[in-house]
Amino acid sequence: xNIRRLKLTAAIVFVFAMVGSVAFRSVVPDASAETLIPVVVxxxxxxxxxxxxxxxxxxxxxxxxxxxxxxxxxxxxxxxxGAKAEKPPHMPEYETKGIDAEKAQALVTYMRSLRAAxx
Numbered sequence: 001x002n003i004r005r006l007k008l009t010a011a012i013v014f015v016f017a018m019v020g021s022v023a024f025r026s027v028v029p030d031a032s033a034e035t036l037i038p039v040v041v042x043x044x045x046x047x048x049x050x051x052x053x054x055x056x057x058x059x060x061x062x063x064x065x066x067x068x069x070x071x072x073x074x075x076x077x078x079x080x081x082g083a084k085a086e087k088p089p090h091m092p093e094y095e096t097k098g099i100d101a102e103k104a105q106a107l108v109t110y111m112r113s114l115r116a117a118x119x
Contacts, residue, residue: 046106061118062111072108079104
């Protein structure tokens with residue numbers, strides 16, 4: 001008897017969740033050109049890329065294996081083409097993994113800002 005109640009409760013919760021998600025999707029503002037507001041998500045995207053791809057080696061505040069003395073061009077090239085370190089782990093290349101020069105530059109700028117905040 002308890003299993004029946006559990007199944008019924010789970011089914012009811014599922015139905016309410018589905019109805020709720022459909023209801024929220026249908027409440028969309030008018031998407032005409034006059035009402036659209038441009039949203040820049042580059043910073044969030046860059047932060048997410050850094051946290052998922054870079055922070056494991058460079059640390060959360062970009063304090064490891066990131067030389068502030070080197071040019072942005074050097075760092076962008078290292079991100080795109082990879083770089084050999086004195087000892088592993090080596091910097092992998094990300095050009096074939098969806099990172100273009102613009103995203104690489106955004107990452108370098110983001111890393112510099114992390115270091116500035118850390119110091």
